[in-house]
Amino acid sequence: MTADLVYLVAGASLLLAIVLPSSLSRLPLTSPMVLVAVGMLLGATSLPDDLPLSPQDNRAAIEHITEITVLVALMGVGLALDRPFDPRQRASRRAWSPTWRLLAIAMPLSIAGVALLGWWAGLAPAVAILLGAVLAPTDPVLASDVQVGGPATHALDEVDDCAPIDEDDEVRFALTAEAGLNDGLAFPFVYLAVLVAGGGALGATTLEWLGWYLLGKTVIGVVVGVAVGWVLARLAFRASSPALRVADRGEPLLAVAALATSYGAAEALGGYGFLAVFACAMTFRASERRHDYHRAMHEVVERLERLLTLFVLLVLGIALTRGLLEALDWRGVTIGLGLVLVIRPLAAYLALSVLPVPAGERGGLTRAERSATAFFGVRGVGSLFYLAYAAGQVDAFGQPWLWSTVGFTIVASVLVHGAASGWVMKRLEGQPRVTSR
Template identity: 65%
Template sequence: MTADLVYVVAGGALLLAVVLPQLLRHWAISAPMVLVVVGMLIGLTPLPDGMPLDPQDNRATIEHVTELTVLIALMGVGLAIDRPLSLLRRSSWRGWSPTWRLLVVAMPLTIGAVALLGWWVAGLAPAVALLLGAVLSPTDPVLASDVQVEGPRTGSEDPGVEGHDDVRFGLTSEAGLNDGLAFPFVYAAILLATEGAVGGWVWEWVGFYLVGKVVIGVLVGLAVGWALAKVAFRGRRRTEAPSVAERGESLLVLAALVSAYGVGEVAGGYGFLSVFVCAMTLRSAERGHEYHKAMHEVVERLERLFTLFVLLVLGIALTRGLLATLDWRGVLVGLALVLVVRPLAGYVALAPWARHPDEVGGTTGPERWAVSFFGVRGVGSLFYLAYAAGESGDLGTDWLWSTVAFTIVLSVMLHGVLATPVMKRLDRARGRGADADPDRDVPGRSASPLAS
């Protein structure tokens, strides 16, 4: 019976994935909002016992399903970003200014503030409080599609120059990188819970978990992306057979996803970073080729299906006991994060010495507030919590699951309602019509200097 119910839920998610985008395109309602509500309504029906909803009994399943969902989203995000990044050009790095600020300043501030709330308000043990901060710190590449870039531009669209929309670019690039960079702090919580005093493992954490695994993940992504780019675009001479790109074999993107993640993890790095860097490396090859759009479409469809399935199951679980241990402390943490901590941390990161709005990587005051506010929480938080709970039983309490689930739903609902009107208002302020391509270049805007 349990397997049959899973098929029913998966079938419903697939159907909704097909019909919802068209039905909702004129409404300030996102597909994730609808799926959560539909799931909650299903959960109120007399479902047979045995549906795999309890996170304590189904931790491994939750970990692997959410892991795959995040991986697919990271590949899609990496392929969607048009702004080049050359590791050897300072001017190229400056165009990514919003990203570095959000990662280096806003993310640690968010982790620290949420951990402090967990320790001071909720009375959590230090390791559990740190885990709560790490789990809820990354913005989510899965649920933030309404405030992200739409996809790769190719051919006549001049893909070598990123458009003037630094709001969508900042949120997209942040979501692509901070899922991997949240892992060092998840590991810090695990080490604190399992090894005890910080003095016994702090240097190992700094050297390996904070620096080493990041470097390995990035290098693996570069290597796998470079190798697969050669596979995809070789054979352009008349005497050679058509290349994979010319044949339109877009399933290569799945080989890239699995290979980058697998090699990254085996090598000891952060596989999430490997996947995102691999996608960006692929994107940097033959930027004008239509093959990038074909690969992105494959990933986009998979991402939609997995996302809606996870959200539908999450909605069912909400009304089947997942929020049973939620109390005022958990509600306060969730509200504080979404309404206060993330907006303030983001603005503190973006406001000082901000680049001029007419420069690549520059934002206006309202745009900085928008980037700061739309820090969507989602599927990645579920993965990190499930992973940590597998390493230490003390890190997988029912209260944590309830609090994280509440925060995700709060983010889905609040950001889902506000995303469309806010982004349209910012588009108009930038001089674009409501239906204009959000990644279209603005006349007079200086180009990003170099393709990676």
């Protein structure tokens, strides 16, 4: 009977994944909202009571499933971005200005804000830092409603980085690029929490963290990703042998091969694999930008991501009604809502408002667009991965209260951001883009 029920639930869930995106387009609902609700309904009714849902007992499984989900999402995000990046050109650097601001200013401020709020609530310093790092990344998995839709290929016009843009492109681009990069850049702060929990001398810990965990592993991840993406692009588009020129055959599974190769190589060399996957996808996308092969690769990654996200959200919903929130208290509620409604919006708005690129240029945001970009800091699957990873390094990081707080924050983000995304993006599409002072 249990096996029959599993098949029934799996089939119904796949059907939801297929029909939900188009069915919900006119409603203030998103697929993640519905999937979490369905999971909660299943958890409260028909499923067996002995399902393995305890985060502490299933930490390794949670870590690996969420890791794969984030990796697939990062590959899709990197392939979807049409805007090239050339650090040698000032126009290109300005076109990416919102992304750098969100990463270099908003993200550390958000981590510090959550850590200070946690310390005020009585958390140990290492736990407070970890909570800030875990909840910092804008999730590439659950933020699809406010991100770019996919790669333009043959229809992509030659444009200059300073050319006028469509109304909502800048918001979607900023959130998409941020989600692609900050999932890897949250890792140094997770390691900082691990180092602090280890009780090392403050000076030694700081030097080790700055030199290796912040700089060294980041550089290795980016370099490996760029190298793998460049080699695979050369083979796929310009190899002398037709057997290696897979772009001509339109074989989309190269996206999965690129994902696994870049991630494995970066991790083997000690770098950040998340950054490597995103850098690999961006580098590959920069080759033959108008080739339809990019769209074919993105489509297969997008479908894989949808299936993985479906599974994670259903299990999260079931866990919510099977004890995940039992340890939640006023501290967790305060931190979760404080991040979603106050800390992230304020930190990001401040980062985007200091000496901004004029609206109407690439990288420029109007006041309304800055507000929308600051508000949509969606929390999701990446937070579950980081907590599971940290709990495998330090036993104290596996406490039920942390799982309850992170689970509550994700659900709050899904509800708040999901309900607002459609309305806000439609409002932005109808507003003229004038220079904001």
